[in-house]
Amino acid sequence: xxALVELRGLxxxxxxxxxLDSVDLDIAPGxxxxxxxxxxxxxSTMINALSGVIRANVRGALSFKxxxxxxxxxxxxHRLGIARTFQTPRLFSSMTVLDxxxxxxxxxxxDARRELERAGLAPKAAASVARLxxxxxxxxxxxxxxxxxxxxxxLDEPAAGMSAEERAFLSAYLRETLQQxxxxxxxxxxxxxxxxxxxxxxxxxxxxxxGRKIAEGPPERVAADPQVVEAYLGSAKPC
Numbered sequence: 001x002x003a004l005v006e007l008r009g010l011x012x013x014x015x016x017x018x019x020l021d022s023v024d025l026d027i028a029p030g031x032x033x034x035x036x037x038x039x040x041x042x043x044s045t046m047i048n049a050l051s052g053v054i055r056a057n058v059r060g061a062l063s064f065k066x067x068x069x070x071x072x073x074x075x076x077x078h079r080l081g082i083a084r085t086f087q088t089p090r091l092f093s094s095m096t097v098l099d100x101x102x103x104x105x106x107x108x109x110x111d112a113r114r115e116l117e118r119a120g121l122a123p124k125a126a127a128s129v130a131r132l133x134x135x136x137x138x139x140x141x142x143x144x145x146x147x148x149x150x151x152x153x154x155l156d157e158p159a160a161g162m163s164a165e166e167r168a169f170l171s172a173y174l175r176e177t178l179q180q181x182x183x184x185x186x187x188x189x190x191x192x193x194x195x196x197x198x199x200x201x202x203x204x205x206x207x208x209x210x211g212r213k214i215a216e217g218p219p220e221r222v223a224a225d226p227q228v229v230e231a232y233l234g235s236a237k238p239c
Contacts, residue, residue, distance in 0.1 A: 002066065004029040004152060004187050005050070009060035012045050012211075019045040021211040022060070027152070029185030032178060034192060034202035036222065038231060041208040043191045044087065047154045050189075051084045052077045065151065081151035085158060089141040091129050098125040101144045111147050119143040119173060135166045139173070146177055153177070154189040159197060167194065171201055195223060207231070 005027035012020040020042045027033045035043040048054045050062065052074040062069050064080060072080075091100050101112040116122045119139040124132065132140065138158055145153050155174075159167045178188055192198050198205060198219055205222040207215040209231040215222045222228055 003027060004065060004185060006063040011059040012049055013057050018211050023213050025206055027187050027189060029187050030182045031204060032188045032190055032202045034190045034198045034205045036205050037208035042211040043208060044156055047084060047156050051082060051154060083145035083148055083150035084154040085141045085145055085156055087156045089137045091137060091141060093130045096126055096128060097121055097140055100129055100140060101147050107147050115143040115147040135162045151185055152187050156191045159192055159194055167197060171197060174201060
């Protein structure tokens with residue numbers, strides 16, 4: 001099966017700092033692919049490059065569904081089927097929960113309400129975003145991304161600040177999202193520090209450090225890789 005996303009020699013520089021250094025990456029359709037690594041390893045930079053947030057400093061070949069997407073803007077990539085969330089959710093605080101989902105492209109109210117139901121936010125559809133908790137804001141941003149029926153959803157630390165119960169709900173939501181979109185080749189790219197969550201969700205993990213790929217494969221194998229243990233997990237192995 002052909003890869004949904006193919007990155008070849010992806011490099012990103014900010015002045016004299018090399019945020020990503022010649023990284024190759026394939027994301028298969030129907031997969032949850034996780035990016036692992038310490039802060040500053042290049043995870044968010046990769047998502048920013050793939051979503052068009054940064055363009056001027058990007059080098060290498062980026063392909064989506066067999067089409068080169070180098071240099072395309074955010075709105076162009078979104079129209080091709082690439083959606084994302086941010087470390088700090090980007091929402092319209094003065095608008096209602098429902099209107100936030102309807103504010104983007106290719107969204108109908110029935111689709112939006114169905115996604116809010118899945119995300120546990122249907123009872124608050126008419127509420128202002130300003131009244132949501134931090135976890136609810138993250139779920140809302142994910143619901144907005146998924147309502148557009150994308151082929152690739154990139155999630156930048158979606159579980160940050162969530163309780164154990166909220167993380168469990170998020171994991172179930174992501175599994176259901178993938179299951180519903182699997183027949184259309186949907187894939188999820190997940191940046192997450194919770195190794196237990198990554199192991200429970202991802203089929204493939206790519207580990208980065210100092211902008212370079214240091215390991216890739218099934219989550220259990222990557223977590224046990226000596227370079228990953230040294231760079232990210234410390235001396236103690238994950239539970």
